[in-house]
Amino acid sequence: MFETVYVEEAIQGHPRAKAVLKRLAGATQVTCHHFGEVFNRKAQNFRLQKRRRALILAGKRGRLVLPAPAGYGLGSRRNFYFSHLLNCPYDCRYCFLQGLYRSAHLVLFVNYEDFFRALEEEIAEAGGGSEPPCFFSGYDCDSLALEPLTGFAAAFVPFFAARPRACLELRTKSVQVKGLLELEPARNCIAAFSFTPRPLHERHEEGVPSIPRRLEALVRLQERGWPVGLRFDPLLYLEGFEAVYRDFFAAVFDRVRAENLHSVSLGNFRLPRDIHWAMAGLYPEEKLFAFGLEEREGLVSYREAVVARLLDFCQEEISKYVPEEKVFRC
Amino acid sequence: METPRERLLHLVVALPAEAHPLAERFRLKGLEGRGPWPVFEGEEMRLVVSGPGKVAAAAAASHLQGSFGAPKQIAWLNLGIGGCGDASLGEAFLAHKITDRASGKNYYPGLIFKPPCRTAVFLTVDQPEARYQGPEVYDMEASGFFEAACAFSTAELAHSLKIISDNRASPPQNVTRKQVEALIAARLEVIEAVIRQLLALGRELRSLHRDPAALEAFTERWRFTVTQERQLRRLLRQLQAIELKPEAARFSGCKAAGDVLSGLREELDSAAAREARG
Numbered sequence A: 001m002f003e004t005v006y007v008e009e010a011i012q013g014h015p016r017a018k019a020v021l022k023r024l025a026g027a028t029q030v031t032c033h034h035f036g037e038v039f040n041r042k043a044q045n046f047r048l049q050k051r052r053r054a055l056i057l058a059g060k061r062g063r064l065v066l067p068a069p070a071g072y073g074l075g076s077r078r079n080f081y082f083s084h085l086l087n088c089p090y091d092c093r094y095c096f097l098q099g100l101y102r103s104a105h106l107v108l109f110v111n112y113e114d115f116f117r118a119l120e121e122e123i124a125e126a127g128g129g130s131e132p133p134c135f136f137s138g139y140d141c142d143s144l145a146l147e148p149l150t151g152f153a154a155a156f157v158p159f160f161a162a163r164p165r166a167c168l169e170l171r172t173k174s175v176q177v178k179g180l181l182e183l184e185p186a187r188n189c190i191a192a193f194s195f196t197p198r199p200l201h202e203r204h205e206e207g208v209p210s211i212p213r214r215l216e217a218l219v220r221l222q223e224r225g226w227p228v229g230l231r232f233d234p235l236l237y238l239e240g241f242e243a244v245y246r247d248f249f250a251a252v253f254d255r256v257r258a259e260n261l262h263s264v265s266l267g268n269f270r271l272p273r274d275i276h277w278a279m280a281g282l283y284p285e286e287k288l289f290a291f292g293l294e295e296r297e298g299l300v301s302y303r304e305a306v307v308a309r310l311l312d313f314c315q316e317e318i319s320k321y322v323p324e325e326k327v328f329r330c
Numbered sequence B: 001m002e003t004p005r006e007r008l009l010h011l012v013v014a015l016p017a018e019a020h021p022l023a024e025r026f027r028l029k030g031l032e033g034r035g036p037w038p039v040f041e042g043e044e045m046r047l048v049v050s051g052p053g054k055v056a057a058a059a060a061a062s063h064l065q066g067s068f069g070a071p072k073q074i075a076w077l078n079l080g081i082g083g084c085g086d087a088s089l090g091e092a093f094l095a096h097k098i099t100d101r102a103s104g105k106n107y108y109p110g111l112i113f114k115p116p117c118r119t120a121v122f123l124t125v126d127q128p129e130a131r132y133q134g135p136e137v138y139d140m141e142a143s144g145f146f147e148a149a150c151a152f153s154t155a156e157l158a159h160s161l162k163i164i165s166d167n168r169a170s171p172p173q174n175v176t177r178k179q180v181e182a183l184i185a186a187r188l189e190v191i192e193a194v195i196r197q198l199l200a201l202g203r204e205l206r207s208l209h210r211d212p213a214a215l216e217a218f219t220e221r222w223r224f225t226v227t228q229e230r231q232l233r234r235l236l237r238q239l240q241a242i243e244l245k246p247e248a249a250r251f252s253g254c255k256a257a258g259d260v261l262s263g264l265r266e267e268l269d270s271a272a273a274r275e276a277r278g
């Protein structure tokens, strides 16, 4: 899976680091002082690194839980995110992580106990307020794609299950649900699956399991009683998008029990200016970044009229299957 | 398509004895009057003989870059002999980490291909070392080389490959020039495998960053400022990405470079409108 593992010297003895290293016994181990020496250095190429990503085991320091960016959330105004992992084993051409980070390697922060402390503080601060805080774990990564290696859900779901006033979103494009299926469903832990229609999936989502396999994983969780969400974000434009998205939603809602869904969110394709610039530089031949986009208030996106057409159309289609109050625009 | 004269690999070796087997294998010819360091050149690569030490390696690498104005996407390989307490004479190692013993600084070459030999930590020392303390490969150039190479390229394309010339049983003082040549010659297969990988990566990266085909036709006809030329390059790339072939002749009515840029932008906009994106 990983042929090279960089390990921060200070966490070499951490039980989680040891467990990961044991699983990756065949990999070359390279020690470093701080993960940034490998991950943040200047002279590296994200695109080339994707050919053979390395894993970096590190300890997360500084602020571990952060307020979510504006517009990120599911109705609550108290949205936070935290990242046990930076980057993702998949390769979606539109993924903003390619422009956010200099390196394509994956960084796993093994000090979950420090995350628990920080989350506990945030939850305590929220107290008995009317809006429960919502914590997003898939902002800088795919929450579940490396579950067999990270044991992330296995560790964090029980933590949240014991704190019903808070909620956790696990966002994924993976089919790694075995761990969740072995746990008791937690009402406040939402497994949120992201999808794009098949032509876009085939064109832009390298390494991501097929749509039927992911729907299968989602349905298994739903049947087991887990709250499940659907994420149609980003909505990507393609010629004749109406027919493509209409058929796609029909196929999704044919498999999923819509009445049991926790939430559905949709968001248009948007990238901060600098991130768009970096991504277009990495993929100068990529049509997705080449035309039909414009910058508004620091964000690069389709033109307003196109965004409105896409969002309105998709929301209307989704509303055929799901009640309005469960649908959110991000 | 790659032009045959584009040399996408720079080799830095410390000793003439390390250079000879390489020059022979890759048909490199000596270039005259190229400054203080001997430089050799072949179809796909250049080689400089830096002399021993990290400062010399960095200076020679900078010289190579400066004299030939190589593109950013060039690959760099530091090749030579090294010592290791635990390894057999003649074994080849690629560095997965380079530590400069004097400064304590660490460097991490990006191993994005399957190495054809074992990898190791290289410890760059200022004086030949005969007391090997750990499993590291001792060398005298890698840290200086790597720091310089990363200023011109990317860590995935900068590597250091050493053939073991001395170990606990056979100290460095015993190594003769002839032995160095023989050690390198005996490992040419591994060396060539690394070189082929690096050339392929360099070529791949280069093809992405090559100037758009139509650029010259535009810059010959109009005077673009540096900023405008950057915009032109970007617009031409964008048009290329959506499979449009912009022709300079179509803009013959434009007097100023700014008008040409506006015209190209309009082409992109109409393409977007045609797909109903606009």
Ligand code: SF4
Binding pocket: A087, A088, A089, A090, A091, A092, A094, A095, A096, A097, A140, A141, A142, A172, A173, A208
């Ligand atoms: S699955 Fe998500 S995080 Fe991973 S590459 Fe795709 S968009 Fe990015």
